[in-house]
Every structure is written in structure tokens, then in C-alpha cells.
Amino acid sequence: MYNPIAFRLPEALEDGDYVIATYIYQTNVNVDIHKLAYALSEEQSSGTWVNLPLETEEVLQRHIGRVISIWEIPDYETQIPKEVTERAWVIQIGYPVHNFGAQIPLMLTTVHGNIAAAGRLKLLDLNFPKAYVEQFKGPKFGIEGVRKLLGVYDRPLLHNMIKPSIGLTPEQSAEIFYQAAMGGVDAIKDDELVQSHPWSNYLDRVRLHTLAAQRAYEKTGEKTLYFVNVTDRPDRMLEKARRALEAGATGLMVNYNTVGISALSMLADDPEITVPILGHLDFSGAMYGSPWVGLSSHLVLGKLARLAGADIVVYPSSYGKFPLLDSKHLRIVTALTDRFYQIKRSWPMPGGGVHPGMIQLLYNDMKNDFMVGAGGAVHGHPMGPKAGARALREAIDAAVAGIPVEGAAEEYPELEVALKAWGISKAGVKGRYDLMEA
Amino acid sequence: MYNPIAFRLPEALEDGDYVIATYIYQTNVNVDIHKLAYALSEEQSSGTWVNLPLETEEVLQRHIGRVISIWEIPDYETQIPKEVTERAWVIQIGYPVHNFGAQIPLMLTTVHGNIAAAGRLKLLDLNFPKAYVEQFKGPKFGIEGVRKLLGVYDRPLLHNMIKPSIGLTPEQSAEIFYQAAMGGVDAIKDDELVQSHPWSNYLDRVRLHTLAAQRAYEKTGEKTLYFVNVTDRPDRMLEKARRALEAGATGLMVNYNTVGISALSMLADDPEITVPILGHLDFSGAMYGSPWVGLSSHLVLGKLARLAGADIVVYPSSYGKFPLLDSKHLRIVTALTDRFYQIKRSWPMPGGGVHPGMIQLLYNDMKNDFMVGAGGAVHGHPMGPKAGARALREAIDAAVAGIPVEGAAEEYPELEVALKAWGISKAGVKGRYDLMEA
Numbered sequence: 001m002y003n004p005i006a007f008r009l010p011e012a013l014e015d016g017d018y019v020i021a022t023y024i025y026q027t028n029v030n031v032d033i034h035k036l037a038y039a040l041s042e043e044q045s046s047g048t049w050v051n052l053p054l055e056t057e058e059v060l061q062r063h064i065g066r067v068i069s070i071w072e073i074p075d076y077e078t079q080i081p082k083e084v085t086e087r088a089w090v091i092q093i094g095y096p097v098h099n100f101g102a103q104i105p106l107m108l109t110t111v112h113g114n115i116a117a118a119g120r121l122k123l124l125d126l127n128f129p130k131a132y133v134e135q136f137k138g139p140k141f142g143i144e145g146v147r148k149l150l151g152v153y154d155r156p157l158l159h160n161m162i163k164p165s166i167g168l169t170p171e172q173s174a175e176i177f178y179q180a181a182m183g184g185v186d187a188i189k190d191d192e193l194v195q196s197h198p199w200s201n202y203l204d205r206v207r208l209h210t211l212a213a214q215r216a217y218e219k220t221g222e223k224t225l226y227f228v229n230v231t232d233r234p235d236r237m238l239e240k241a242r243r244a245l246e247a248g249a250t251g252l253m254v255n256y257n258t259v260g261i262s263a264l265s266m267l268a269d270d271p272e273i274t275v276p277i278l279g280h281l282d283f284s285g286a287m288y289g290s291p292w293v294g295l296s297s298h299l300v301l302g303k304l305a306r307l308a309g310a311d312i313v314v315y316p317s318s319y320g321k322f323p324l325l326d327s328k329h330l331r332i333v334t335a336l337t338d339r340f341y342q343i344k345r346s347w348p349m350p351g352g353g354v355h356p357g358m359i360q361l362l363y364n365d366m367k368n369d370f371m372v373g374a375g376g377a378v379h380g381h382p383m384g385p386k387a388g389a390r391a392l393r394e395a396i397d398a399a400v401a402g403i404p405v406e407g408a409a410e411e412y413p414e415l416e417v418a419l420k421a422w423g424i425s426k427a428g429v430k431g432r433y434d435l436m437e438a
Numbered sequence: 439m440y441n442p443i444a445f446r447l448p449e450a451l452e453d454g455d456y457v458i459a460t461y462i463y464q465t466n467v468n469v470d471i472h473k474l475a476y477a478l479s480e481e482q483s484s485g486t487w488v489n490l491p492l493e494t495e496e497v498l499q500r501h502i503g504r505v506i507s508i509w510e511i512p513d514y515e516t517q518i519p520k521e522v523t524e525r526a527w528v529i530q531i532g533y534p535v536h537n538f539g540a541q542i543p544l545m546l547t548t549v550h551g552n553i554a555a556a557g558r559l560k561l562l563d564l565n566f567p568k569a570y571v572e573q574f575k576g577p578k579f580g581i582e583g584v585r586k587l588l589g590v591y592d593r594p595l596l597h598n599m600i601k602p603s604i605g606l607t608p609e610q611s612a613e614i615f616y617q618a619a620m621g622g623v624d625a626i627k628d629d630e631l632v633q634s635h636p637w638s639n640y641l642d643r644v645r646l647h648t649l650a651a652q653r654a655y656e657k658t659g660e661k662t663l664y665f666v667n668v669t670d671r672p673d674r675m676l677e678k679a680r681r682a683l684e685a686g687a688t689g690l691m692v693n694y695n696t697v698g699i700s701a702l703s704m705l706a707d708d709p710e711i712t713v714p715i716l717g718h719l720d721f722s723g724a725m726y727g728s729p730w731v732g733l734s735s736h737l738v739l740g741k742l743a744r745l746a747g748a749d750i751v752v753y754p755s756s757y758g759k760f761p762l763l764d765s766k767h768l769r770i771v772t773a774l775t776d777r778f779y780q781i782k783r784s785w786p787m788p789g790g791g792v793h794p795g796m797i798q799l800l801y802n803d804m805k806n807d808f809m810v811g812a813g814g815a816v817h818g819h820p821m822g823p824k825a826g827a828r829a830l831r832e833a834i835d836a837a838v839a840g841i842p843v844e845g846a847a848e849e850y851p852e853l854e855v856a857l858k859a860w861g862i863s864k865a866g867v868k869g870r871y872d873l874m875e876a
Binding site: 044045046047048049050051052053054055059062063098099100101103104105106108109110112113114115116117118119121123163164165166167168172176192193195196197198231232233234235236238255258259260261262263265266269281282283284285286287288289290292293294295316321322324352353375376377379380384421422 | 482483484485486487488489490491492493497500501536537538539541542543544546547548550551552553554555556557559561601602603604605606610614630631633634635636669670671672673674676693696697698699700701703704707719720721722723724725726727728730731732733754759760762790791813814815817818822859860
């Protein structure tokens, strides 16, 4: 089954013809890594577990995945120490782009399909050629587009999730929407658990929340976008998105990891969808949470979401209640905001336990181009949601101005109260959950 | 934040009002498990990390997840041994069905949304009340419906994947389709890597493969269904499915783990879709492969796929190239075939390295109601695909008749050749991949 066609130098491949997948693979000590890497490349392209008469040289040349790197960690050269019982490898395979074309599902099937069930094998990265990415539209708005909608260019944005997550009537949520908007939030989104319920129809929310935004605008002169959650079966989601836009929604939200990332793509590519889209993290931990299985967080919450067209991606703040390694948070930020051919930059929106005492840490990492995702810190502020929002805006302004948040708190009572309630965060402190490294 | 409303006996809940999620959670030794379980239930229903004025008693009563079981494994009663550094818990939470309604994405967001990122937390099971499941249609055909289409009632079915996976023209694949059909396969599906490519348009495959099925039928009197892969962005998938049906497709195939399980649901519920649907396993390993993260295989490859309407689910044969514990294979089979209120039974289709010497093991487990998923063993048979198919049918007939496969091989040369090439499988032997337990 082994065939040298599959083993190539990366330099030997035609630029632009391959998507490069990087995996970590842990094996038993006596593995034949070339045989195993070939099995991966063949499984995900032309072959199977037996020789096939029609799997000709020509078919292989055109379709087989190319193993372009095999690195052992650590890099044994002469012998394997006796005490070693398992070995770890980084393997890179290039898959011809014509094998799957410009769609995300078949691309994922190819780079991490059946082999996702092959033991301790995790997809660490995906690198795409320019000509491939040019077939995708990506976000319609991105960082610059959303700034333009809001007319805010010189600071991080403040995005609020309505809390309690579930159970409010549209009248109730519109009231706290108004309070938060008066406090200066730039955008407000539904909780991911909320869509359409007997006590809260999404169209009623759109109507009442955009009215609340309008009322606040008349007083503050600041706009507030509303991202309504349209998560549902893809066809119903699209229908709900259209109706939400007719009703005046200024943003859409999708739980893209449960609807499917290509449903996000469908929504973002639709020319009738003329507002930014926010993608939410829920369920993503099921795919990235293991250090040995699944795929890295900066793919599922970063590059793939951006490729699929998310203008904003909510991910767990590494300083918040769902700890994430700081290094992973920075990988996600890079995946969302660095140059990615013609694809617009997406907003990183760290969320989950974010409060004013955490803003400086986030600002240190991302400067102006991120959205603060804050729910409880607005609606659970001891002085109410308006004060909660103000405290966050004050913390943002302090960070931008280079003023320590404690200093700013001397001027602003709502910020002082927030810092007293929730403290000032430090990097590396774990959150609400009793985490074992997965 | 702790509130006794969240801690209830299962017997205290109104039957039918809750979906019950069962998790395994590994924690550090000094955890306050009630606080942690409450954090989970609140995160996934009404609350967040701070007290909220609007999270009233009434809201909690209506919406909060109920922690109905906390079991420690092992069940310490008096003290924790000094050497213990981590503890493992089984936690059951009931979520009110009105929180999410009759759609899969928001249900998944609720039972395994944000908390999927909470460390060593894996979703082990989901139990649904009758009234909830009655809002889903499930498979249109199921086991009985597909039998009726084929007119075959008294044996396991033989389902073949075309190999090589990718690279054949429709003319080439139609020719080996014909050979396999002449050998007696009941159904043939595309490989999951194949959809529409410059060298093989799916509509050409539908036309040529159904013609091949017709030609074979005229000689054998046996029908062969063709499951064409329509995997794509959900809207394009639906459009392709419709065009495939117009062109005469007798089955549809979806890589539902990359398109999204609710896209499968959309397809299955569509009244215009009048053929059975096959769901493929690819990417599922990214969700079930870790023993501590994600969700169990019998959910993603079993209950959820069935709820979403898959008539057939391809999963890794525990005796094949992608090893799966035998016990997991049996959980998947139970999830697909046991009574599940009004939802039709789905076909378990173990695949991945399946050959004639493996049929007896599969038959022992499942008797008549499964599909043999065989690709390489048909198209890589030393005597060609027709002989490959015949050998598998002969092995199936031998198992049904209670004849050892070695005995049957004395009568059938193609079976003898297959057994010589690939042997007779035994339970518990590991497959092609060098597996470390994830």
C-alpha cells in the first residue's frame, strides 16, 4: 500500500494546489510512522485498506494526499530510550484542493474525516492557498465594516449579552436593553440559549429592542446594534434571518457549532443578509477540549469561522469563567485578525465572566480591535445595567488613555463599585469551573 | 448563586417536561460538587456568574436546569483517601424542554453548549421525553422502509462504497457499480470524499449509476439502490438533493458531521425528499474520540442521527480498521434500533475494513438488521468487484444459515479467495491505525 508518490517535500508541491493540514499524533513506541502517515493520506484521498486496481499511478498523482513533514517530538536520531512507551509526531499532509472544492463540509471531511477517529490524532492547523481562499467571501463587514456602522473608530467596542439568559419577556429584555444602551454599550446580543419561545418571540424582541436602541440613540447620540439569535435548522434559520431583517434587526447571531459551520457560510454569503453576523462558541469545546483529539480552538473559533463569514466570534476569555490558555486566546485573535488574503478581519469577542477589572488584560493583548463581551457585569452590576455598562466603558476608556483602572475608579462611582464587587483580574487565574486539563 | 431549586429528585420532575443529560466530570480533589453542578445547570439555563436581579424565583422555577443525580465514582462516604488527587463524577441534569423547543441546534446548545469547554466534562447520554420526540419525524424509511424498497426481508443487507474513493470518472464508477450490483450488493454509495468534481459531476453519476443498477436488475432480478453524496453548504445540499432526485437517485448521502446534524434534519423533513438518507461518520471522531471531552459515540452516531432522520448511519466497525470498543459498537446499535417512541429504526452500517471474514462477528451482534458496509473488500477483491460482492453475500448467507464461513468457502471460490486474502476476524484485534487510547 505504501507509495512514494505520497511522500514529498513541501517545496516540491505546486503552490496553490494544496491545503496543508498539520496534525499531532501520539503512537505506541514501535510504530512504522511512514506506513501510518501513508494510511492517513490514503484514507483521506484515493485509497482504502486494500490495493485497488483502479487506484492507478495517474489517480494517485492527481489525488493522493502528500505527506510533506514528519517531525518527532522529541527528535530521536539514533535509538529510542528504553523507558519510552509512546511517541509523539507532528505530521503535515497536503490535500489537492480539487479533491473537495470551495465548500467547507467536504474540505473538513477531507482534512479531518474518518481519521478523526484514529486515536490520539488532533488537527493543529490548516493552511490555505490564495486561489482557494479567493473562492470564499468571508465576513461582509468585518472589523472595519462594523466600526463604520457604529461610527466608532478609536477604541475597543462593548458588546453586551442580555441576562438572565432565558426567561425574560421581550418587554423585560427591551427595558434592560435600553438601560444597557443608555450606559453606552455598542451592541447587544441574545444569550445563545434564547431563540424563539412561548414567552419571547424573536420578532417581538427585534421590534422592541431596536425601538429601545432608537430611544437611547435619541438621548446619547450613540448607536447600539442588536444581534438577534436565529439559531435553528438551516432552512428555518435563513427564513428567520430574513424575517428578522424585515423587522429591523441590525445584526444576526448564530450558534454555528450546533447549526453547522457551513450554515453560517450559507447565511453570510446570502446577498439578502445585509447586517453583521455574530458566531457563538457553544459546543466548540466538544471539538477542541481534548489535547489529543479533535481540532485546535484557533481553527474552530478562528480561521474556519472567519472563512465562513462570521463578522464577530465569541470565544472564552482566557481570563474569565471558562479558562483557556492565554496562548490559545492569542492564537484565536491572530486567526481572526491577521491578514488572510482578501478575507476581511473578524472581531474577536472574548466573553464569559468578563468585567471591568479584566479590560486592561484584554487591551494589553489586542489594543483597539476587539469587542468586550460582557453579560453579568452589565446586568448584575449592583447599581443596575446602565451603571454596569458605564463602568465597562470607563474601564475601556481608561485602558485606551493609559490610565490604571484603579485611578479611573476614583472618578467614577460605578467603576469603583464594579472593581469592589469583582476585583482586578490577573493573568493565569482559573475561573468558575474546577478544571482538570482535558 | 447556589439555589436549592436546582437540586431535585428525578421523581420530583414532571414527566415529559425535561430532557435529561448525563455527564462525566473529572475534578480536582477539593471540589465543592454542589456548587459546580449548580454552575453547570445555571450556565446552561437562566444564569451566569453573578447574581442577577431579574433571575427571580419565578424565572428559576420555569427555566433552571435541575441537577437530579450526583454520583461519585467510586462512591466515597466517610473520607477521601490521601493519595486521591482527582475525583470523577456522573452528574445528571434535566433541562426544561420549553427552554429550547423542537430543534436540534438549540437543544445541543442547551445540553452541551458553553460547558463543553469546562474541562474534563463529557456528555454520556441524552434521554428524551415522549412528547418532545413526537415533534420530530425521524427517518422516513428506516429499517422496514428500506427493506420494502428492496424487497429483501430475511438477511442483513450489503452496502458497498465505491473505491478508489476519489478520481474515477462517472463512466469508470458506473462500470464497477455494475460489477458490484451483478455480484449482489443491495446498495452502493459514493465515498464520503466524493461530491461534485471536474472529473465526476454528481448528476452524471446518478444517471450512469442508476442505469447500471437497471442493467444489473434485468439480469439478476435484484435491486440496487444508489446513495449519491450531496454534501455541501446546506442550501446547496438541498438543491443538489432535489436535482439528484429528478435525475433518478434512489438514495442520498450526507456527511452530516461536517454539514451539521440539523442540515440532515432539514433534508429528512423535506416532503420532496422521497428516498432514504445515509449519514456518514466522518469528523465524528473529533467529537467522541476523547474519553473526557465531547460526547459519546452512541449519541453522535446513534440517537441524534436517528432523531435527525438518518435512515442509515455508517459508523466504524469495532472489528475493522478504525477500532472502536465492542461495547461502543453495541451502544450505537441499540441507539439506532431499539424502540424510541414513534421514531423509525435506523440501519446500523458498520464500515471501515469490513470483509467476508468479519461477517460472522457482525451477525452475532446484530442478526438480520444491519447493513454490511464494504468498500475495499468489493473493489479490491483479487477476482474483481463482482466476485468481491458475491463473497460478501455468500458470507452473509452462511451466517444466516448458521454455517461457518470456512465451510461455505469450500463451495464458493470467491469466498475462499477473500478469506485467504484477509483472514477470519476475531473480536478485540486492533486495526490499521496505531491507536493510543485518546
